[in-house]
Amino acid sequence: MTTATTNQAEAPLLSGRHGLGRDLAALAVILVLAVIGYLLFPNNLALLTRIMAIALLVLSLDLVTGYCGVATLGHAALFGSGAYAAGIAAVHFGITDPLLMVAAGIIGGALAGLVCGVVILRAHGLPQLVLSIALIHLFHEFANKASSWTGGSDGLAGIAPDPLFGIFAYDLWGRTAYVFAVVLLAIVFMFLRLVVRSPFGMLCRGIKEDPIRIQAMGGSPTIALLKMYVISGAVAGVGGALNAVSTQVVGLDSLSFTLSAESLVMLVLGGTGSLFGAVTGTIVFMLFEDLVSAANPFHWLTMVGALLIAVVLFAPKGLYGTVAEVLARRRGAGR
Amino acid sequence: MQTIFSIAVDALAYGMVLFVISIGLSVTLGLMRVVNLAHGAFAMIGGYIASYAARDLGVGYGLAVLIAVFGTIVIAIPIERLLYRRIYGRPELTQVLMTIGITFCIIGIANYVFGPTLKTIPLPPSLQGSADLGFRSIAVHRIFAIVCGLCVAAALWYAIERTAFGVRLRAAVDDAAMAAALGVRTEVIYAVSFAVAVGLAAFGGVVGAELLPVEPYYALRYMVTFLVVVSVGGAGSIPGALAACLLLGGIDTTGRYLMPEFGEFFFYLAVIAIVCVFPRGLAGRMK
C-alpha cells in the first residue's frame, strides 16, 4: 500500500519540464538571428560583432541583477578587465591566439568579478550602489594611470590576433570576427541556460527573493552570490576579450561608468531575469543608438534618459518580459 | 605649514559645499526612501540658472542666487509630481533607473540649451579677492562658502528640532503610516521636503560653482560624491552628513593637493574603505 502511493507520487513529479527541446529552439533562434544579421548588414558586421560583445556584458549583468537582485552601476569593470586582460596578453606577452586571448579575458573578468563581488556584497541598498559606482571609477582611474600597461587615455593599440585555428584570418570586412562572435555568444548562452536552470540557479533566485529563508535552510547567500559574481565576471570577460579581438584596440571607455549605466539600461529595456530579455535589450538599444547617436551624443543621452523613464513607467518587465507575458496570457485564455 | 593651512581651508569650504548640496538628498532619502540619483542634476540646474541670470541678464549675485533657488524648485515640482510620485515605495532598482533616466535627460537638455562649455557665475566684488587674517590670507569666497554651510546646518537643525514642522517631519521619517494615522498630512511633508531639498541643492550648486564647476556632465561627475555623503552619513542625519562631508572633503582636497596625479584614485579607494567599514553609515554605527 505504501509503495503504491509512493509510486503514484513519483509518477507526475518526474514528468517535469526537461527543457532540452527549448534549449535547441533557443540555439536555433540565435543562429537564425545571426544569419539574418549577416544578410541585412553585410557592410556593418563590425557593429553586429560589437552588439554581441555587449550582449555578453548584459547577460553577465543579468546574472547578478536579474537572477540575484544585486543593484550595480559598475558592471563594466568586469567587461573592461576582460578586455584589458586579453589586450595586455596580446601586446605585452605575445599571446595572440584568439582562443587564448578569450581565455585571458575569462580569467581577467573572473578575477575582477571576485574583487567586485567581495566589495559590493558587503553592503545592501544605497551603500551597495555607492560601492559599485566607486569601484568602476577606481578601475577606470587605475587603468588610466597604469598607462605603461594599458596605454592610458590613448587606449591599448597594436593588438594583432593570429588567424583563428591558424586558418581564418581577421579580414577587413570582419567576417571571421563575426562568426567567432556568433559562436562565442551561442556557447555562452547555452552554458548560462544550464546554469540558471541548475540547482545553483534556483538557489540564487531564492536568495534574490528571501536570503533569510535560504539561511534557515542552511545555505550561505554570500558564498552563492560571490560564486555568481565570478561566473558573471567570466562571461563579461568573454565579451571584453571578443571586443579586443575584433576591434584590435581596448579603450578606457570599456571601463566607464557610462558603459555600466548603459548596460543596465539595455538589461531593463529587454527585461531582467531572462537571458533572452538581456539579448533583446542589447540588440534593440545598440541598433537604435547606431541610428541616432551619429547626429549628436548629447541628444542620444537625452533619448536614453527618456527611454529609461518610459520603460519604468510603461513596461517595467521590459520588451521581452512584456511580450512573453502577453503571449502567456493569451495561451492561458485560449485553453 | 602654508600647504596644510590651504588644504584645511579648501577642505572645509569643499566639505561645506558638499553638505549644502547633499543634506537635501539625505533628508528626502530618509523620509521618502527614494534613491535619488538626479539630486546633483538639480544642483547643476541651479548653477546654470544663476550663471544665466548673472551673466546674461546682469542681475546682482544675491538676486541670481534667489532666482536660481526658486527657478530650480519651479522646474523640480512638475518632475516630482509626474515622475517621482510613481516610484515612492518601489524597488530600489526601479528608483535607480528612473532617476538616472532623469539625470541623463537633464544633462542632454542642459547641453542643448547652454552648450558643452564651462559656465562661470561672476562673483560680486565683495566676495572676490582675499581676506587678510594677519598671519595668513584666505580667499573671501571660501569663507563665504563655509559660512553658508554653517548657516544651512544651523537653520536645518532649528527647523527639524524646534519647529512644529520638524516634529511632523521626524514622525513621518520614523513611521509614515503612523504619522498619517495621527493626522499628519504626509504628502504635504513630502512636497515641502522635496522642494527644500531641491532648493538647497540649487543653492549649493551656485555657492559651490567655484569648487564644482558648472558643465553638462556635472550631474554624473559628482553623483557618487553626493551619494556617498548620504550613504556614509546615514540617511536623514544632519550630524552624520556633516561629518561625512568634512571627512570626504578632507580626503579629496588632500589628495588633489599632495598627489594630483592619483587624487581621484585615492578618493574612490577611501570611499570604498569607508562604506565597507560603516555599511550602515556613521550615524547608523553610533546607534
Place this chain on the structure above:
Amino acid sequence: MSAIFEVRNLKRSFGGLAVTNDVSLSMAPGDRVALIGPNGAGKTTFVNLVTGNLEPDAGEVRIGGESVTNVNAIDRVRRGLVRSFQVTRLFQDMTPAEHVALAILQRDGRAGRMFGNFLSMPGVMAEVGVLIGKLGLRDLAHRPVREIAYGQQRLLEIAMALALKPRVLLLDEPAAGVPQSDTGRIERALADLPDDLAVLMIEHDMDLVFRFAKRVIVLAAGTVIFDGSPADVTKDPRVREAYLGSYADASSAA
C-alpha cells in the same frame, strides 16, 4: 535518554531589560514540547537566540551534546537545528517540488551544483515525491506557490523543514493564519512527524498545545516559570498568575 538539544542559562537583555533571563531546558529525541507564554514573554527573542540570529549575553546552546554557542545560524541548520517561520517565507514563483528539492540538495551540500535540472534527478525527485505525497501536496507539486492556499503553504513549510532531516525542529506557530477548516491537516502532519525528532513548538492555540505536546514549558518575563505535563499547567499558581495576573491587579486596584 541523552539530550539532543540543551539550552543552559541563556541570557540576553536589550538596554537593561532582560528579555531572556537565565533560561534552561533540555530535550531528548522524540520529545514533543510546547513553549507557551503571554505576549512579550520573550518567545521570539528566545527562538532567535537558539537559532543563532541573535547573540546571547551569556549561556550556552548545545545540539547533540556539542556546544553551538559560537556557531553561526547557517551552520546550526547544518547541524540539525531547523526552524519554521511564524509567517510563511516561501519563494512565490517556485513550485512546491522546487522548494522541497532545493531543501534536499541543500542538505546534501549539492545546492551549489551548476549543471543538471533537479526535475530530472531521479534520486532527488523520488524523495520529493515521498515528502510531498505525505503532506498531501502532490496535485500542487508543479504549481507556483503564489497560486496555492495559505494552509497548503504551511504544509509546504513543514515539508521543507523535514527535507532538511533535522534532529531538532522549532515550529513557530505552525497553524497561525490558517483557516479553521485546514487546521486538521496541519495537526495530522504534526502527528506524523518522525518519532526520533525532537520538536519544540511555540504556540498560542491551547487546544493544539494540549493535543500535540507531552510536555509544556511556560515562559513569562524572560524566565521559565513552569516545565511539566500539560495536565498540570493550568493548575500551576505561577502560570495562572502570569496569564491572569494583570487582570487580578486591575481588579484589586479598582
